Amino acid sequence: MTPSPILIFPRPLTRLSSSRELVRQFTPNWFTATMGTGILALALNQIPVSIPGLHQLACGLWLFDIVLFVLFSGLYAARWIFxxxxxxxxxxxxxxxxxFGAIPMGLATIINGFLVFGASVIGPASLPIAHxxxxxxxxxxxxxxxxxxFLMFTSQEHSIEKMTAVWLLPVVAAEVAAASGAQLVPHLADPQVAFRILMLSYALWAFSVPxxxxxxxxxVLRLILHKLPHKDMAASAWLALGxxxxxxxxxxxxxxxAPSVFxxxxxxxxxxxxxAIGVIGGTMLWGYGIWWLALAIMVTIRYLRDGMPFNIGWWGFTFPLGVYAVATLALARQTHLAILANAGIVLVGLLLMLWIIVFSRTALGAWRGDLFFSPCLMSNVAPITDEADIA
Known part of the structure; x- marks a missing residue:
């Protein structure tokens, strides 16, 4: 039995009636755009090839990511206020x-950017800001x-048949924070502070990964029993890689x-x-990711053949691939294996291509207004037409 479509993204191709309606319809899935943009900036900066202007491009993307995050935060805060x-x-x-998990994960890419690009942009203040x-x-x-x-356990309606990899988003945020903590530690002068953050980061990793x-x-069981989700959720196939x-x-x-901190x-x-655990464990997880990466590619080809409509969920192509690419490059640096470095470069190239496609289509959809849609309002609620409606 094919699951019915989950209407979380599509909207008729018409402009929103007003900016107030945009605020009313704004949802946190837009923060996936900051995740994808931020991880692209970080990944481009880690390519082990000297390319003129690449660092400046990466830094520019990071600054643009900050603009997006501030804009989206303002819009979403306005929705809660009005x-x-x-x-x-x-x-x-x-x-x-x-x-909701996309908000801290989007912020994490900005934090990492402060550690990489911040000193050249705002000077020494970048470290305390990142901290x-x-x-x-x-x-x-x-x-x-x-x-x-907790809400899933107590009040929301879920079923295995309708399950997708979107379930991962709220729990994965902690391991993203753990990876950010690991990047913060080498910049801390106080050994005790560095030790505390390192230990907390290990705990955050354990809070999330298992x-x-x-x-x-x-x-996997759901896919075996109920086959692929509806084509509107096609990009969710990549979320498992995250x-x-x-x-x-x-x-x-x-x-x-660990060696210097401990x-x-x-x-x-x-x-x-x-x-040692880092290298061995990282390699094993990386190998596990190959299976999910190959599966995601095959599933995407299947969806493209059958017709895959664009929606804001396409940002799901970017962040999971980006963190896997960055992990590949990190593994290459620690093992000195050229094949891993080359694989990382290819993955970053694929990420860049996907980001260009998704960003351009998102910009067009945002201009038209058809991407702003809150499924939580799927009821007989009148649109915003008057200034008094805000009050």
Whole structure:
């Protein structure tokens, strides 16, 4: 039996009646655009090939990512302020509520950018900004990973037949924060602060990865029993690559930090073990990701053959591929295997191509207004037509 379409993205190709209607219809799945843009900036900067202007391009993308994140945050905050009753309906929606996890994951790419590009843009202030934002990101990630599953268990309607990899989004945010913490640690001068953040990052990794892998087991069963989701959810096939790539990246980066951080607090032997676990564990997760990457490519070809309509969910092609590409490059740096470096370059090239396609179609859809749609408002609610409606 083919699942019925999950109407979370499509909307008739008409302009919104007003900017107020745009605010009322704004949903957190737009933050997936900041995830995809941010990871592209970080991935381009890590390509192990000297290309003139590449660093500047990556930095420009990171600055653009900040603009997008601030804009989307303002729009979504305005929805909660002016349309509170409609906004709170998201907690009961079985799909859209999953995208709360996209907010801290989008912020994480900006935090990492402060560590990579910030010093050249704003100077020494970039480090304390990144440090402060990381704690905000951790808080949001923990809230997403706890509150949304609790709502799934208690009040939302779910079934195996309608399950997609979107279930991963709220729980994966914590491991993204863990990987960001690993990148923050080498910049911290105080050994005790670095040690605390390293240990917390390991805990964040464990808070997320085992649960995400458990969801993937159920997802495989769902695919076997009920086949592929509706074509509107085609891009969700790539989401499984996200926790695998981020999990591998987290282990690699945390293991890379471990020797110096543990040695500074008198636990040198633990650091050596952690470094080894990082390489071995990261390699094993990377290998697991090959299966999901190959499957995602085959599934996408199948969807393209049958017709795959564009929607905001296409941003699901970008971030999972991006973190897997960055993990590949990190593994190449630690193992000195040229084949991994070449594979990482190819993956980043594919990411760039997909980003251009998705961004251009998103920009067109946003201009038309057809991408702004809140499924939580699928009821007899009159459109916003008057200034008094805001009050």
């Amino acid at each position: 349309f509170f009753d409609g906004a709170k309906r998201i907690f009961g929606h079985s799909v859209m509520s999953m995208f 402060a934002l990381w704690w905000v990101d951790v808080a949001m990630s923990l809230a997403s990973g706890l509150v949304i599953p 649960l995400a892998l458990s969801i993937l087991v159920v997802l 926790p695998i790539g981020t999990g591998a990246l987290g282990l690699l980066l945390l293991g890379q930090d 040695a500074a607090v008198g636990m040198q032997s633990v650091g050596i073990v952690a470094q």
